[in-house]
Amino acid sequence: MDKDFALIYETYKTDLYRFILSMTQNEDLALDILQDTMLKAAESLGKFRGECTLKTYLCTIARNEYRSYLKANRNPPLPLHELEEPAAPDDVAQQAEDRDLSMRIHCLLHRLDEPYKEVFQLRVFAELRFAEIGKIFGKTENWAGVTFFRAKKKLLAMLEEEDAK
DSSP: OOHHHHHHHHHHHHHHHHHHHHHHOOHHHHHHHHHHHHHHHHHHGGGOOSSSOHHHHHHHHHHHHHHHHHHHOOSOOOOGGGTOOOOOOSSHHHHHHHHHHHHHHHHHHTTSOTTHHHHHHHHHTSOOOHHHHHHHHTSOHHHHHHHHHHHHHHHHHHHHHHHHO
């Protein structure tokens, strides 16, 4: 592996993995798509024009790889929460409460329409700046910020609606 690409891989693998995992909800699938993403990035690095950050470019490739996977595989992978073994927590009650809230948010996130869901994932899981998110969508930084805050507002409203039931 080329030294420059090895540095790129080491720099971005964790952020990309988290972003992909937020879409797939499956650790093995996220690793597979991460590998496909990095392979595609290595093959196309010469085409990178620098119009956005490298992280943005890699997230775009990852998003496209996941979409390609979904088109090719009609059976969705099992969600992460169905595969995990519970850990031995220090504070069982607090961890259970935190996990419950995380799962609720994650389930509600998947009920959001596009582009809200994807913008939220790019901001929270891939930790992209609004300018980078805007470039992925071919929109402005302001559009990305507004869309993120609308997504957040919708998620909070959905949580409150669930709590009221």
